[in-house]
Amino acid sequence: MNALNLKRLGPGAAILVAAAVVPSIVPRFYTYILAVILITALLAMSLNMVVGHGGLYQFHHGVFYGVGAYTVALMLTKTPLPWWVGFVAGPFTAALMGFLIGLFCVRLNRLYFGMIQISLGSLIWALTFRWYGLTGGDDGIHGIPVPDVLSGVTRSYYVILIVFSVCLFFLYRIYRSPFGTTLRAIRDNPERCAAIGINVRRHQLFAIVIATFFAGVAGVLFVVVEQSVFPDLMFWVLSLEIMIMCLLGGWFTFSGPILGAALMVSLRTFAGVYTEYWTLILGVILILLIFFLPEGIMGYLSTKRKQKNGRRTVE
Amino acid sequence: MVGLSRAMILFIVSSGMSLVLGVLRVPNIAHGSLYMIGAFSAFSISTLLGGGNAGFWLALFLAPLVVALVSFIVERALFCHLYEREHLMLLLFTFALMLILGDLVKLFWGADYRSIMAPPLLQGSIRILGSPFPKYNIFLLIIGPLVAVGLWLFTNKTKIGKISRAAAVDMEMVGAIGINVSWVFAFTFVLGCFLAGLGGALVSPTISITLGMDHDIIMEAFLIVAIGGLGNMWGALVGSLIFGLTQSLGVLFWPQFAIVFPYAAVVIALTWRPRGILKSVW
Numbered sequence: 001m002n003a004l005n006l007k008r009l010g011p012g013a014a015i016l017v018a019a020a021v022v023p024s025i026v027p028r029f030y031t032y033i034l035a036v037i038l039i040t041a042l043l044a045m046s047l048n049m050v051v052g053h054g055g056l057y058q059f060h061h062g063v064f065y066g067v068g069a070y071t072v073a074l075m076l077t078k079t080p081l082p083w084w085v086g087f088v089a090g091p092f093t094a095a096l097m098g099f100l101i102g103l104f105c106v107r108l109n110r111l112y113f114g115m116i117q118i119s120l121g122s123l124i125w126a127l128t129f130r131w132y133g134l135t136g137g138d139d140g141i142h143g144i145p146v147p148d149v150l151s152g153v154t155r156s157y158y159v160i161l162i163v164f165s166v167c168l169f170f171l172y173r174i175y176r177s178p179f180g181t182t183l184r185a186i187r188d189n190p191e192r193c194a195a196i197g198i199n200v201r202r203h204q205l206f207a208i209v210i211a212t213f214f215a216g217v218a219g220v221l222f223v224v225v226e227q228s229v230f231p232d233l234m235f236w237v238l239s240l241e242i243m244i245m246c247l248l249g250g251w252f253t254f255s256g257p258i259l260g261a262a263l264m265v266s267l268r269t270f271a272g273v274y275t276e277y278w279t280l281i282l283g284v285i286l287i288l289l290i291f292f293l294p295e296g297i298m299g300y301l302s303t304k305r306k307q308k309n310g311r312r313t314v315e
Numbered sequence: 316m317v318g319l320s321r322a323m324i325l326f327i328v329s330s331g332m333s334l335v336l337g338v339l340r341v342p343n344i345a346h347g348s349l350y351m352i353g354a355f356s357a358f359s360i361s362t363l364l365g366g367g368n369a370g371f372w373l374a375l376f377l378a379p380l381v382v383a384l385v386s387f388i389v390e391r392a393l394f395c396h397l398y399e400r401e402h403l404m405l406l407l408f409t410f411a412l413m414l415i416l417g418d419l420v421k422l423f424w425g426a427d428y429r430s431i432m433a434p435p436l437l438q439g440s441i442r443i444l445g446s447p448f449p450k451y452n453i454f455l456l457i458i459g460p461l462v463a464v465g466l467w468l469f470t471n472k473t474k475i476g477k478i479s480r481a482a483a484v485d486m487e488m489v490g491a492i493g494i495n496v497s498w499v500f501a502f503t504f505v506l507g508c509f510l511a512g513l514g515g516a517l518v519s520p521t522i523s524i525t526l527g528m529d530h531d532i533i534m535e536a537f538l539i540v541a542i543g544g545l546g547n548m549w550g551a552l553v554g555s556l557i558f559g560l561t562q563s564l565g566v567l568f569w570p571q572f573a574i575v576f577p578y579a580a581v582v583i584a585l586t587w588r589p590r591g592i593l594k595s596v597w
Contacts, residue, residue, distance in 0.1 A: 051403075057403070104585075104586065108590075110402070111340075111342070111402065111545070112541075112545075112590060115342075115537070115538075115541040115545075115585075116541070116585050118534070118537065118538070118541075119538050119541060119542075119578065119581045119582055119585055120582055122534055122538070122578050122581075123575065123578040123579060123581070123582050126574045126575045126578045127572075127575055129574065130571055130572050130574055130575060131572075132571070235530075236534060237530065240344075240407070240410050243407065244407065244410075247407060276421075277418045277421070277422070279414040279415075279417060279418050280414065280415055280418035280419070280422075282411075282414050283411040283412065283413075283414030283415035283418070284411075284415065286407060286408075286410070286411035286414070287393065287408065287411045287412075287415075290397065290400075290404050290407060290408050290411070291393075291396070291397075294400070294404060
């Protein structure tokens with residue numbers, strides 16, 4: 001048991017240690033990229049919780065990311081409140097938005113769920129895009145006064161690493177908790193779950209609130225790194241891109257989205273240097289994934305491992 | 316009135332989307348890209364033929380065919396192998412298609428703004444009730460209902476139209492009575508994309524043709540289909556009218572937030588009737 005735990009935690013701990021020493025070795029630019037990867041990974045994991053584990057068509061997850069980021073940005077620039085109030089308010093505002101939008105969505109199934117979420121999300125996007133007085137419209141808000149404790153690439157990287165690890169811990173606890181198990185059961189067979197007395201809608205709504213909370217955390221961290229916000233954060237293309245990350249890493253796995261986000265962000269960064277046709281590459285990758293690796297990299301690996309170990313590792 | 320002619324374009328595009336959604340059960344995200352290809356091909360064809368009347372009419376005829384050809388190749392080469400998969404995969408496939416087509420358009424036509432003129436026959440404006448009104452918009456107001464009637468005749472009076480409606484309701488049963496469902500799907504997909512191309516060709520004289528027009532239209536078409544009732548052609552018409560009219564009312568009364576009005580209308584419509592105003596075919 002202990003050995004198994006060690007084996008399972010070993011790689012994670014090693015990565016964590018590696019991530020902690022990285023900024024002192026590599027140039028600043030790579031530290032920045034790593035920070036972006038961590039933020040994106042958190043966002044992808046929060047989405048995966050509802051899409052991969054909850055089986056919900058959360059088509060417009062980016063909105064909550066944007067809401068979190070905008071909340072902080074507005075609180076720091078427009079109100080005299082101490083800075084930490086904004087940082088705490090960001091995730092909660094995102095979760096509140098998730099609750100309100102979720103209330104509408106969970107009444108419906110599958111595609112209608114996605115449709116109504118896209119329309120509500122687009123409404124928020126359109127408001128942000130146009131409300132020059134409050135949100136700066138399509139320019140966004142730049143030069144957000146992030147406190148000194150958090151500014152600077154290296155320092156913000158460590159803050160993000162700590163927050164990310166804490167979130168990861170909680171997400172894992174939720175994944176392993178009875179609630180997480182129930183959520184996956186609902187994904188696989190909603191009718192049967194309803195029949196044994198599980199309140200399907202309430203569980204789904206709760207999952208959305210949790211996921212949007214963590215999306216809000218990611219949004220806050222985005223502000224820490226970039227010190228600016230813009231409406232593209234809420235555009236539906238971003239929402240679908242996060243979905244691709246989950247697909248790339250593996251829908252049904254816990255850690256898949258981290259891998260997916262890491263690969264996508266690094267690919268985009270390095271492909272962007274050589275070519276302006278990044279979306280073409282992305283599209284081709286996506287088609288290859290759909291055809292040859294629909295379970296994602298982690299999903300594929302875990303299937304392989306199960307085949308190799310036979311029935312020994314039945315969980 | 317401007318809102319009405321805008322609604323006609325939206326209707327033509329979203330009816331194609333609705334058709335695909337009704338039969339294949341996939342919201343085709345690449346629909347907007349096909350619309351963009353329609354507009355760009357209309358530009359190329361009419362410039363090639365030196366503008367004028369003939370150039371425009373031929374472009375209007377050929378551009379949707381180009382789009383239909385593209386969609387046919389994509390459908391037979393890739394898409395038709397995925398019909399057994401989960402919906403989410405199909406959706407992501409169309410998203411991949413959108414990414415690829417968008418960049419291919421950039422490769423072929425570049426990132427410049429393009430524009431074409433309306434044919435001499437439809438240039439200028441006439442006065443209706445004392446206010447000037449462009450002739451081209453009147454043309455759109457005529458062609459929109461024509462497309463609606465044509466589509467209705469097609470789906471209700473021809474055999475293949477009836478088959479595709481049957482496939483929308485119960486695909487397995489249609490397969491069981493010996494109809495090749497895969498080809499019905501292919502046909503519907505191509506027809507839907509043809510309509511996207513037609514919309515693109517029709518809209519090209521009224522706006523500047525540019526990259527990014529796919530992003531604008533696709534969300535609108537998506538929402539129109541959602542408020543109208545998935546797969547319902549008349550729903551697409553109602554949705555387009557709501558969308559086009561609220562948009563122009565918004566421009567009239569509160570220009571800064573004009574973009575918000577149609578979205579708000581959609582939210583209200585969906586809150587009132589979550590499954591669309593008219594009955595969905597599902």
